[in-house]
Amino acid sequence: MLRPKSIPESTVRRMSLYLRSLQEAQDAGMASISSDELAERGGTTSAQVRKDLSFFGSFGKRGFGYPVRELIGAIRDILGLDHTWRVALVGAGRIGSALFGYEDFQRRGFHIRAVFDSDPAKVGQAWGGLTVRSDAEMETALREGEIEIVIIAVPAEAAQRVVDRVVRAGVRAVLNFAPARLRAPESVALRTVDMSTEMESLAFALNNS
Amino acid sequence: MLRPKSIPESTVRRMSLYLRSLQEAQDAGMASISSDELAERGGTTSAQVRKDLSFFGSFGKRGFGYPVRELIGAIRDILGLDHTWRVALVGAGRIGSALFGYEDFQRRGFHIRAVFDSDPAKVGQAWGGLTVRSDAEMETALREGEIEIVIIAVPAEAAQRVVDRVVRAGVRAVLNFAPARLRAPESVALRTVDMSTEMESLAFALNNS
DNA sequence: GGATGTGAATGTCTTCACAGCT
DNA sequence: AGCTGTGAAGACATTCACATCC
Structure with missing residues (x-):
């Protein structure tokens, strides 16, 4: 599925929001929707x-709008939600635990298949149907489990090492929750959710309004 | 502290990253740093x-670089980290719990002073030095506690109602973790951390490379 | 000499406005 | 008539390149 041009990242993120709006519209029994209505729900124009x-x-269709059902299918295909994704979680602390139980991931087809931690006290714990594994097994397990996406929820100091290791194990997509700017090869998709930066952006906004 | 021009949001976020890099540089004993070195550490140019x-x-200083210590102070002032912020957390579920224990918030001066939940089973629980309070008390407690920033960690369906209530209680900054597009008046700073959208952006990247 | 600070050039994203379809 | 699809215009952000100053 190769796209003609390069798509702005901001567009991709909005597609995800449109999908949500469309699903709500469908639940409300709507069969078609205009760009105006979709913009209203998605907070854009x-x-x-x-x-x-x-x-x-x-x-x-001009003069009509978008067919809700078909558009949902199209966006699901575009975003790659037409199948489930094999995910692993590295870090079984508080944040890892919250992400493991995050139902929206499951609902949207992101299935956590393995959990790793370096703390011997956590290794062996039963989490849902899984057992927390030692991080020493990580590379092998990622390959055997054919993991496609890794979520990093370890302390900042440990995060770069984890990225390096999972990349070497063939993983090409990483979602990082550690407050650190990580390096990965061009070929690897890396996103960082930086909660402290978000808070600081709010602090700045409060000081400047 | 009124700024001459309007500052790009992307610049504000990078300031937060520069601050981190500078603190690392200071810990490493550096007294001055060039824009090149700062760029290298911050992943930019x-x-x-x-x-x-x-x-x-x-x-x-031209020909020299930036004095680390002074620049840290300046950025802390700019971002409003020269004092602590009074924060409340709404939603005492898994994500709320992880955020409550998130040490980086504490370290950066964001102190959680109150926790609310609507579940009677959670109300009254001791969390750290705090007691989880009923969401019925929210407006009063926000005002009495002079809360400046609210973190929302409730289910998507409940999130908009929470925003409306905290805004009416005078709060002007909200960090939302619910997967929903929320509306707030212009005068309120609202940021959403949307973890499912991040995952979908990764899925898209994997499908298009 | 060497690195900052900044106007100018470039690149990217958003908005406008309307032709073209249904 | 109504709403999409899209070039063109405009706004915004990044990069370049160099005069400026320590």
């Missing part, structure tokens, strides 16, 4: 909605 | 570093 969708094709 | 800093003033 109708022109933005149309432009975003146009990166991927023509999904609407 | 030296021109970007200089441009970002120039929004706020001139902190460097």
Whole structure:
């Protein structure tokens, strides 16, 4: 599934939001929806909605709007949600535990298949149907489990080492929750959720309004 | 502390990262640092570093670089980290619990002073030195505690209602962890950490490389 | 000499506005 | 008539390149 042009990251993120809005619209029994309505629900403008969708094709009917059911299917395909993804979690602390139980991941097809930690006290614990494994087994287990996405929830000091190891084990997508800027090869998709930076951005906003 | 021009949000976020890099540099005993070195550590370019800093003033010496200690102080002032912030957490579930224990918040001056939940089974529980309070008390407690920032960690369906209530109680900054697009008045700073969207952005990247 | 600070150039994203389809 | 799809314009952010100053 190769795309003609390079798609803005901001567009991809909005696609994810549109999908949510569309599912709500479907639950409300709507069969079609206009770019105006979709913009309203997604917190953007109708022109933005149309432009975003146009990166991927023509999904609407002029004078009518977009068919909800079909558009949901199209966006699911675009985002790669037409199948489930094999995910591993590294770090079985408080944040790891919260992410493990996060139902939205499950619901959207991101299935956590393995959990690793370096703390001997945690290794062997039963988590849901899984057993927390030693991080020494990580590389082998990632390969055997054909893990596609790794979530990092370890302390900042340990995070870069984990990235290096999972990349060497063939993983090409990483979601990092450690407050550190990590390096990975171009070929690896890496996103960092930096909660302290978000808080500081709020502090700045409060001081400047 | 009113800023001359409007500062790009991306610049503010990078300031937060520079601060981290500077603190590391200080711990490593460095007294001065060039925009090149700062860029290297912060994952950006030296021109970007200089441009970002120039929004706020001139902190460097030509031919020399930036004095680490002074620049740390300046950025802390800019971001509003020169004092602590009074924070409340709404939602005492798994994610709320992880955030409550997140040491980086504490370290950076974001002190959680109150926790609320609507579940009677949770109300009254001791969390650290605090007691989980009923969400019925929320408005009063926010005002009495002079809470400046609220973290939302409730289910998506409940999130908008919480925003509306805390805004009416005078709170002007909200960090939302619920997977929902929330509405707030212009005058309120609202950031959403959307973990499912991050995962979907990774899925898209994997499908398109 | 060497690295900052910054206008100018470039690149990227968003908004406009309307032709074109249904 | 109504709403999409899209070039063109505009706004915004990043990068370049160099005069400036320590």
